[in-house]
Amino acid sequence: MKIVARCILDNIFTALTWAVVFIIVILLLMILGPILSRGTKAVVFRDTLEFRKMQLALFNRGNEAKLSAEISAIIPIRQKIYDTIDKFKSGIDTESLTEQVRKIYRNCGQELSYKELRPQQYTETRSLLKEIRDRLQTAFASTDKTQIAECIGFVMGYANDERFKGTSAWDFFRIAADFQKAAEKIDLAKHRQYVQAVGEMEDLLIQLLGPRPGGASPATAMNQFGATRWDLAEKLMDKLLWKEQWVLQQEGESLVKNRTERAKDCAGTEIEPLFDYIKNNLENMLKPKWQFYWQYFIDDSTPGHYFGGIGPEILGTLLLTLLSMLFVIPLGIISAAYLAECASDNLAVRIIRMCINSLAGVPSIIFGLFGLAFFVLFLLPFLGCSPKPCILTASLTLTILTLPVMIRASEEAIKAVPFTYKEASLALGASQFKTFISVTLPAAIPGILTGIILSLSRVAGETAPILFTGAVALGPLPSSIFHTTRTLSYGSYDMAVGDRLSAMVPHNQYGMVATLVILVLCLNTAAIIFRSKLFKKLHGH
């Protein structure tokens, strides 16, 4: 019996370890999954007409003639929406109508004073104009249909009056007629609600379709175009159809999200069918198309990270890594060669080894502090430069950070070279130096390469050391190594935390971090493959 219990326990334990490893693999997938899958959307996605417009305007890419043909094909569809809205607004937006009427009255008064009229006639006409204006304003402010009919009727009575011919007073009658038509159809008590609904709809339409043709072009690039991606357009469409509100249902409870149809707000008006019209024609208006936007990796971004790609970030990361590799490869290989070939086990070597180990254990943020205190605030003034963070200081800081990785990997590689190789070379009369250069080093190259790749990936991924020593979130392309640069790692941080603009473009947030992760993982996979090949070679499998 006891044996059975022990066996069961043993099996449970085995299952437990399997479960743990399974959980670790799941964790890896859970972390990489969302980052990579959502990051891909930055490159492969369904674009819209607005995207192609943006590409042409900002990056001068695409066929202009074809694009303008496409745009002119959809103008009638869009125009119908705008016409309906304008017509509807002329009946309900009483504030702007009142404003318009006042303006007409002022213009008309001026026109009258230029006409050669007798004083009495002038005063009469003037007071009539005032009367008309007041009546119209009463009609706009009123919610009573009979009162409106009365007021408008009064105004329209003067529609054919000789005195107003050729003056801007004609606009009075046009507005009055429009308003009368509109007022017959809608529930006037709700006109405030209508005004709000139409205002929101217009805002969303600008986000969805871009600014109205013919209007003034907005100053910032992000307002010049509508939804550039189909998924974004669908989200906006959803927002257009459904109104989300946080409602307090019961006292003391937390707010509940409530979705209501916007069309219901405008029930019974000309706007109501417009929602269906937009929904049915959205595809015709935006012409979504699958796009492989490989230029994401070379494009600059504007404004902030809203449009465009991550070209400057990739360039900055490459610059930083290459520059620090320039320092760390010779330093690392020479140190490793000394430790593996020349050093005996004395105190000095022990201290060196201890320091390398300590260096590997120092937290990355301390390297950042050190880089700031030493390279930026001490070394640069010492060399006669202004103490500003720049690419050089950042890459020097990263050099020190990655030195232990490089030394350890290279030392292992050099030590792994079979002793017989060296003996053969020495027996042929080669000096130790010659042996190292022409025998040991070539044999150790794959292992050293592994070390280089590992340090590359470490340098590319580090953020904390370059926070104060040369990375910026946004800025121009660096023109020399004495300028700051954008990097993938700092950009990922900034887009996730600091930048409010980029919160509106989640695909770009994920795209940046996914690029970084893919870069680092590719480097690491290469290192793993290299190492296993080397292992097989040296062990003769």
Place this chain on the structure above:
Amino acid sequence: MNYSKTNQGFSPTADIKHQPLVLNYRQGLGNFLSLHIGRAILFIITCTSVLSVLLIFFFIIRESLPFLQKFSLTEFLTNTGWYPQAENPQFGALALIVGSFYVTVAALLFSVPMGILAAVFLSDIVSFKIQTVIKPVIELLAAIPSVAYGFFAIMVLAPWMQRKLGFTTGVNALNASFVLAVMALPTIVSVAQDSISAVGRELREASYGLGATRMETIFKVVIPASHSGIIAAIILGMMRAVGETMVVWMASGNASQIPHPWWNLSQSIRTMTATIAGDMGETAKGSDHYRALFTIGLLLLVTTLCMNVLSEYFLARSVKKSGASK
């Protein structure tokens, strides 16, 4: 070093007296000089690492010394108020120290059992073939940049926690500790696995021979025999968690407070590393605040170096032990 000893042992000049292998004087001198001068140059270059460590210490201490002269160290270590920008600035780092300690311990509670079990799995339970598949997976976990972990914490985990667990904020101690635990896992697994694998086959076979099951062997023989290495693994994992910046900066909420009640992980906290990273951008160089941040850095540096020495001690002990058992 192995090589140089052996070389002397086999050196032909030791026995053969009549004709040195050196052909002429000039060549001999050249060889001699190139050997020794070359060695000296190599030695000097190798000392870069030593120099770096010394410089790091020197500059961190240099920047933090004025702070320690102006403010008392005990107040720095025991006051919980961190108000560097206030009119009467207070530099009490206790809440930050506790914050670092807090996330580290919480992360280790999760990652140590998992790490050791995974190490046992890799060394004792599965075949070499599966091992070669699983090990790279764990290495990839170590390779993911810390900013990507932070991104995951703030963009994926935080909203999820807020939605599903009903926390008031998604960026809190639990979020940071969880992600730190995942980050510390690979270190713990690989170091622990090395030391568990280093326990000799004879010990295991003796245990099996006495009729112990695999679980009993692992718990009563293998783990006790490799405890030094496992302790070293835990310390190394701890160092990773203490020194991590980006994840805690992004995911811990950065509220300088000690959680109350103390087990409440759903509150925001602030760690030493996150304070340095977050505050350094907005301080004037040379101000008290700037120097206070360097003092936190010094504290962090000393802590991690002590931990490093400890881990090396344990690692050395485990190597010695496994060497003796062979």
